[in-house]
Amino acid sequence: MGPVKIGIVGAGGMASYHFEGFARAGAEVVAMADKDTGRAREFGEPRGIRRFYAGLGDMLSGSPEIDAVSVITPNKFHKPLVIEALEQGKHVYCEKPPALNAAETIAMQEAAERAGKILMFDLNNRARPEAKAIMYYIKNGKVGKINSAQATWIRRNGIPGFGGWFTNKAISGGGPLLDLPHMFDLALYFMGYPEPDYVLASVFNDFMGSRAFKGPWGIPDLKGGVTDVESACHAFITFKTGQCLMVRSSWAEMNEREVVSVTFQGQSSGGKIERLFDIDGLDGTSIDNCAVFTEENGCQVDYHIKVEKDEQMGRVTQAVNFVDAVTGKDAPLNTPAQAVIMMKLVDAMYESAAAAKPVKL
Numbered sequence: 001m002g003p004v005k006i007g008i009v010g011a012g013g014m015a016s017y018h019f020e021g022f023a024r025a026g027a028e029v030v031a032m033a034d035k036d037t038g039r040a041r042e043f044g045e046p047r048g049i050r051r052f053y054a055g056l057g058d059m060l061s062g063s064p065e066i067d068a069v070s071v072i073t074p075n076k077f078h079k080p081l082v083i084e085a086l087e088q089g090k091h092v093y094c095e096k097p098p099a100l101n102a103a104e105t106i107a108m109q110e111a112a113e114r115a116g117k118i119l120m121f122d123l124n125n126r127a128r129p130e131a132k133a134i135m136y137y138i139k140n141g142k143v144g145k146i147n148s149a150q151a152t153w154i155r156r157n158g159i160p161g162f163g164g165w166f167t168n169k170a171i172s173g174g175g176p177l178l179d180l181p182h183m184f185d186l187a188l189y190f191m192g193y194p195e196p197d198y199v200l201a202s203v204f205n206d207f208m209g210s211r212a213f214k215g216p217w218g219i220p221d222l223k224g225g226v227t228d229v230e231s232a233c234h235a236f237i238t239f240k241t242g243q244c245l246m247v248r249s250s251w252a253e254m255n256e257r258e259v260v261s262v263t264f265q266g267q268s269s270g271g272k273i274e275r276l277f278d279i280d281g282l283d284g285t286s287i288d289n290c291a292v293f294t295e296e297n298g299c300q301v302d303y304h305i306k307v308e309k310d311e312q313m314g315r316v317t318q319a320v321n322f323v324d325a326v327t328g329k330d331a332p333l334n335t336p337a338q339a340v341i342m343m344k345l346v347d348a349m350y351e352s353a354a355a356a357k358p359v360k361l
């Protein structure tokens with residue numbers, strides 16, 4: 001088998017990570033589609049991509065040799081593009097969040113099963129060296145059953161622009177809860193993706209009109225555009241296994257600084273992975289910590305785990321894992337069934353917040 005041939009849809013902010021990962025895994029990006037073909041050319045020509053299209057349909061008919069499609073568009077377009085690619089017999093790698101809600105994600109999962117093709121999502125934090133190190137301790141039994149965990153991605157001033165697709169619920173599906181699902185996905189992954197039982201959540205929309213809370217990343221503001229998503233979500237989830245998880249997610253909230261972390265308490269050991277930012281949203285200003293807390297010989301013992309710094313938070317290595325999953329070199333780091341559970345939880349958090357009461361799953 002020659003190199004895996006990939007077509008990318010969407011030449012925005014995330015495309016360079018996908019491209020770098022695919023190249024590192026030995027795959028070849030043969031074509032790129034974007035509504036804005038000029039943007040696709042600007043991205044692709046310096047990187048040696050030769051064919052450009054205005055949409056997925058044109059790309060699939062013009063470049064039928066494509067084995068796999070990478071979807072990097074605003075969230076609303078994930079489901080139709082993913083299903084179209086799967087129905088054309090392609091493997092698919094799709095940016096997070098999987099879709100706007102659980103119903104769409106289930107439709108994507110079913111399309112992948114019908115096609116017999118791999119469908120993976122860019123839940124890149126699972127591919128970080130810190131997450132791999134913690135999984136080593138979980139798999140070798142050092143941690144034991146995780147009773148409780150706390151998943152935090154809180155930004156102090158990280159609204160990704162005003163009026164563009166990120167802040168428009170019809171296109172994004174939601175605010176930071178849906179945009180920053182990485183830590184609660186990672187906590188669920190550490191906990192063994194247990195079956196949820198109850199969800200209780202609150203959302204807030206303070207600061208969504210204030211430029212003081214605009215982040216250093218995102219997309220340009222859209223004059224007259226819609227800003228109708230939450231700025232923060234706080235939730236508590238219980239599972240049928242007796243485990244529980246707290247979720248904190250914000251783009252704008254009165255925090256000391258941006259904090260990205262999972263902390264957990266197991267029956268044998270606890271632990272954390274943590275990224276602390278000096279400047280919100282700028283990975284280059286971050287400090288990473290990874291630790292396991294345990295008891296040995298009557299003493300309280302802390303392991304401070306040193307791993308290679310991955311400023312890109314696994315975005316490149318997750319794309320490598322997709323190609324390796326396609327070629328059978330490695331197991332996929334995430335599955336559609338897990339994405340469905342994650343999105344059922346997102347739906348339940350919004351439902352609980354709207355109803356101001358717990359939701360049973």
Ligand SMILES: NC(=O)c1ccc[n+]([C@@H]2O[C@H](COP(=O)([O-])OP(=O)(O)OC[C@H]3O[C@@H](n4cnc5c(N)ncnc54)[C@H](O)[C@@H]3O)[C@@H](O)[C@H]2O)c1
Binds near residue numbers: 009011036
């Ligand atoms: N994993 C991460 O860390 C991470 C970080 C940021 C964004 N994302 C996700 O990546 C995705 C894209 O975000 P972005 O920041 O690159 O967005 P972006 O707005 O910078 O780029 C999106 C591109 O898609 C194109 N596009 C839109 N609809 C299209 C369609 N139907 N067909 C073809 N092209 C189309 C647009 O013209 C644009 O060039 C989103 O799902 C977002 O949630 C992931």
